[in-house]
Amino acid sequence: MAVALRALSVDKRYGPTLAVSGASLALETGKIHAIVGENGAGKSTLASIATGLVRPDEGHVEVFGERLSPHTARAAIARGVGIVQQHFRLIDALSVLDNAMLGAEPVRSFGRIDREGARVKLERALAQLRAKLDPNARVSTLGVGDRQRLEIARVLFCEARVIVLDEPTAVLTPEDAHALYVTLRRLADDGRAIAVVTHKMDEVLDHADEVTVMRRGRVVSTRAVYRDGGRASNRGEQRRALLHDAFHDSDEASSVALPGAGDGDSQVLLEIDGLEAGVLQGARLEVRAREIVGLAGVDGNGQRELVDVLAGLREPSKGAVHAHAPIEIVHDDRQRRGLVLAASVADNAVLGELRRFSGVIGLDGGAIRNEAERRVHDGGVVPASIDLPASALSGGNQQKLVIARALARDDAGRRILVLAQPTRGVDINAARQIHRRIVDAAEAGAAVLVLSADLDELRVLCHRIVVITHGRMVGEALRDARGQWDESATNEKLGARMVAAR
Amino acid sequence: MSARTATRLALEADIWTIAAGTAVAQIAFATLVWLYGDSPRAMTMLMVEGTWGSAYGIGQVMFKATPLLFTGLAVHVGLRAGLFNVGAEGQLAVASLAVGAIGAWLPASTPALVAVPLLVVVAGCVGASWAAPAALLRAVGAHEVISTILLNRVAAALVGLLLGLGLAQKGAVRTPDVVPHARLARLDRLIPSFEGSAVSTAVLIGVATVAITLWILPRSRAGREQELVAKNDEACFVEGIPVAWRRAQALLVSGALAGLASLGTVLGYKGYYEQGLGAGAGFAGLAVAILGRGRLLGIVFAALLFGTLAQGGLAINAHVPAEVMEVIQGVVIVAVALGDARIRSWLTSKLVVLGAR
Numbered sequence: 110m111a112v113a114l115r116a117l118s119v120d121k122r123y124g125p126t127l128a129v130s131g132a133s134l135a136l137e138t139g140k141i142h143a144i145v146g147e148n149g150a151g152k153s154t155l156a157s158i159a160t161g162l163v164r165p166d167e168g169h170v171e172v173f174g175e176r177l178s179p180h181t182a183r184a185a186i187a188r189g190v191g192i193v194q195q196h197f198r199l200i201d202a203l204s205v206l207d208n209a210m211l212g213a214e215p216v217r218s219f220g221r222i223d224r225e226g227a228r229v230k231l232e233r234a235l236a237q238l239r240a241k242l243d244p245n246a247r248v249s250t251l252g253v254g255d256r257q258r259l260e261i262a263r264v265l266f267c268e269a270r271v272i273v274l275d276e277p278t279a280v281l282t283p284e285d286a287h288a289l290y291v292t293l294r295r296l297a298d299d300g301r302a303i304a305v306v307t308h309k310m311d312e313v314l315d316h317a318d319e320v321t322v323m324r325r326g327r328v329v330s331t332r333a334v335y336r337d338g339g340r341a342s343n344r345g346e347q348r349r350a351l352l353h354d355a356f357h358d359s360d361e362a363s364s365v366a367l368p369g370a371g372d373g374d375s376q377v378l379l380e381i382d383g384l385e386a387g388v389l390q391g392a393r394l395e396v397r398a399r400e401i402v403g404l405a406g407v408d409g410n411g412q413r414e415l416v417d418v419l420a421g422l423r424e425p426s427k428g429a430v431h432a433h434a435p436i437e438i439v440h441d442d443r444q445r446r447g448l449v450l451a452a453s454v455a456d457n458a459v460l461g462e463l464r465r466f467s468g469v470i471g472l473d474g475g476a477i478r479n480e481a482e483r484r485v486h487d488g489g490v491v492p493a494s495i496d497l498p499a500s501a502l503s504g505g506n507q508q509k510l511v512i513a514r515a516l517a518r519d520d521a522g523r524r525i526l527v528l529a530q531p532t533r534g535v536d537i538n539a540a541r542q543i544h545r546r547i548v549d550a551a552e553a554g555a556a557v558l559v560l561s562a563d564l565d566e567l568r569v570l571c572h573r574i575v576v577i578t579h580g581r582m583v584g585e586a587l588r589d590a591r592g593q594w595d596e597s598a599t600n601e602k603l604g605a606r607m608v609a610a611r
Numbered sequence: 612m613s614a615r616t617a618t619r620l621a622l623e624a625d626i627w628t629i630a631a632g633t634a635v636a637q638i639a640f641a642t643l644v645w646l647y648g649d650s651p652r653a654m655t656m657l658m659v660e661g662t663w664g665s666a667y668g669i670g671q672v673m674f675k676a677t678p679l680l681f682t683g684l685a686v687h688v689g690l691r692a693g694l695f696n697v698g699a700e701g702q703l704a705v706a707s708l709a710v711g712a713i714g715a716w717l718p719a720s721t722p723a724l725v726a727v728p729l730l731v732v733v734a735g736c737v738g739a740s741w742a743a744p745a746a747l748l749r750a751v752g753a754h755e756v757i758s759t760i761l762l763n764r765v766a767a768a769l770v771g772l773l774l775g776l777g778l779a780q781k782g783a784v785r786t787p788d789v790v791p792h793a794r795l796a797r798l799d800r801l802i803p804s805f806e807g808s809a810v811s812t813a814v815l816i817g818v819a820t821v822a823i824t825l826w827i828l829p830r831s832r833a834g835r836e837q838e839l840v841a842k843n844d845e846a847c848f849v850e851g852i853p854v855a856w857r858r859a860q861a862l863l864v865s866g867a868l869a870g871l872a873s874l875g876t877v878l879g880y881k882g883y884y885e886q887g888l889g890a891g892a893g894f895a896g897l898a899v900a901i902l903g904r905g906r907l908l909g910i911v912f913a914a915l916l917f918g919t920l921a922q923g924g925l926a927i928n929a930h931v932p933a934e935v936m937e938v939i940q941g942v943v944i945v946a947v948a949l950g951d952a953r954i955r956s957w958l959t960s961k962l963v964v965l966g967a968r
Contacts, residue, residue, distance in 0.1 A: 461850030464834040
């Protein structure tokens with residue numbers, strides 16, 4: 110096996126923050142290499158440097174032994190290095206095919222675009238992924254899962270020999286995530302080098318050959334994953350070692366003490382009654398005060414429509430929502446619907462609430478800063494500097510900021526919280542913090558609806574899990590009196606419901 | 612980073628932009644004069660003497676810069692809300708006509724304390740009203756660049772029509788003189804060495820307007836939300852910010868500020884409105900806004916730079932055509948615009964949209 114890509118002690122500084130410091134990385138052909146670490150550890154920056162998107166301040170990158178020069182994405186792509194980013198880089202208005210060939214259009218004579226050739230190439234890429242995507246479909250009609258498949262197809266389309274994926278399984282169901290790794294293994298066996306940025310230790314132990322752990326911009330360790338006929342051997346020991354490197358923390362199991370809700374006598378705060386809108390086909394759901402309900406589903410089964418109706422952004426064609434308390438929403442796409450990335454953390458922390466701070470002589474700047482400081486502090490946002498632009502925060506910290514803002518509003522306990530993918534792309538520590546805050550809110554009297562494809566998360570966090578498929582609620586799993594899940598709540602059984610045919 | 616460091620860095624950036632703008636203008640000027648076959652050095656000397664070389668010249672530069680302070684500020688208010696108000700030209704023309712006509716219609720004995728504030732309100736309201744159709748159309752999705760450009764043409768035609776229909780003095784294409792107390796004092800009354808130059812107290816009103824507006828914008832809810840809307844309208848909409856209204860507001864304020872430029876031309880200079888008075892100030896405002904980058908010092912300097920070019924063109928007119936100065940204005944605009952991140956991102960977004968079709 111040969112080293113396909115090597116990063117040699119690269120540094121990258123953003124303003125006062127050293128995002129990556131003296132980090133080295135070697136990706137070998139035929140192997141799946143995981144890069145793990147908590148939010149802000151520098152994983153994404155290192156991945157961006159390796160793929161030419163970000164030019165390092167110090168150090169350089171070699172592709173198949175040759176120095177990447179100039180250090181640009183174009184040069185990297187030309188040498189067969191591709192990246193699938195956590196936040197998709199697709200053009201909504203174009204078709205799947207147009208997006209796949211964007212920047213890599215095959216041409217015939219006189220520079221005419223060879224659409225047929227491109228279609229054949231795309232279909233080959235889709236077949237390798239086992240993805241069923243209509244090349245003519247507009248990207249705007251695709252769910253998050255399909256968008257991600259398209260992103261991967263796009264990299265294959267460019268005939269990448271080194272593929273870097275940033276948090277690829279964040280939005281996938283367990284089955285889809287497993288299928289993705291099967292695909293990645295096949296791509297590796299074909300002689301490609303694969304790197305996956307993730308913070309899911311189980312994925313690393315199940316699928317990776319090598320793992321690099323990062324903490325605070327530095328590479329802490331690089332080890333081989335030892336496995337014994339598929340499963341990692343000494344799993345517990347290996348996991349402990351990784352967690353120790355990443356967090357100085359040997360206890361991963363996220364356990365939150367749920368409030369004793371879900372009992373029948375607390376008041377119903379949110380009623381969703383036979384809602385029809387787009388994909389939604391008569392969705393029905395009730396959430397009580399002090400109750401956390403998980404809505405499990407594969408993306409594109411009506412979740413977006415449901416959230417839009419609850420947010421008042423869309424009128425249902427049939428049915429109604431009865432809300433008996435103020436509704437606070439956290440949308441799944443934090444970069445488009447959560448934050449104004451170019452504005453300061455302070456502006457984002459109180460986005461849409463300036464009315465509260467405006468007096469006769471204009472805005473009370475001091476009060477805004479104090480409130481923003483408080484929210485940033487309560488939400489555990491790092492770095493806790495409210496003057497930085499929100500774009501300077503890592504993905505996980507951006508999410509913490511969005512959640513902190515939602516939770517800080519209407520502090521008066523009785524409210525409805527709708528949280529779409531609240532911990533998507535967020536590391537274990539941050540996820541645990543977010544979970545704790547959600548539970549605190551429920552304890553204080555909130556009715557909470559969590560939409561997620563991550564069944565493990567829902568099983569930890571929720572009193573009750575409802576499965577949504579094709580716009581309908583098709584199943585429910587409950588806990589018994591002792592808080593144990595009934596037997597219909599296994600990942601396999603819930604997962605089967607999530608992908609059930611119509 | 613401390614607040615003081617931030618202020619210092621911003622000031623440094625201001626000075627660099629100013630230096631770059633001046634340098635580009637100087638290089639373009641020298642090249643053009645050389646191509647024309649004259650001596651760049653002699654012409655530069657002549658231009659400097661005609662502008663910053665005497666109190667009269669300085670007064671004239673300030674006079675030329677006066678309307679640009681208002682229009683530059685007007686365009687900036689739009690830009691920070693993500694809108695390109697190309698209609699300052701038309702907004703100014705219509706407001707100028709209204710100020711001239713109403714200023715002449717007032718009883719001759721109207722005291723200054725009534726006449727001037729009243730005409731300021733008229734200028735602002737009429738300027739805003741001319742931006743209103745564009746604001747309304749933006750709310751339903753029509754692009755403000757197109758609508759404001761078209762409204763410029765409508766304004767030009769309307770002004771001519773109304774002058775012809777009776778707002779003009781008999782036998783002339785201008786309004787009657789405004790009442791005496793509505794006129795703004797020439798600065799040479801206060802500082803005798805400005806003798807003969809047309810600079811008036813309107814320039815002081817202009818600088819004050821720029822300073823006050825720039826101070827208020829980030830300290831008011833509307834102003835702050837306008838800026839957020841420019842950066843991500845979807846997130847703002849989801850969080851309950853009235854996106855369409857904030858945009859409309861910004862365009863209306865922009866129109867009002869453009870209308871206020873008539874203080875310099877009608878009340879500070881001629882004392883009446885004639886067709887073409889103040890023409891070009893609206894478009895030059897685009898350049899001032901881009902070069903001024905939303906900073907007091909920047910806008911004042913940019914207005915003075917373009918004022919210098921306009922006045923300098925007159926000073927060298929005997930040797931080199933004054934149109935040379937228009938070419939230089941264009942060169943400065945292009946150079947500075949390409950250096951401005953806001954314009955670059957705006958252009959990029961347009962190119963992506965065009966490319967996607």
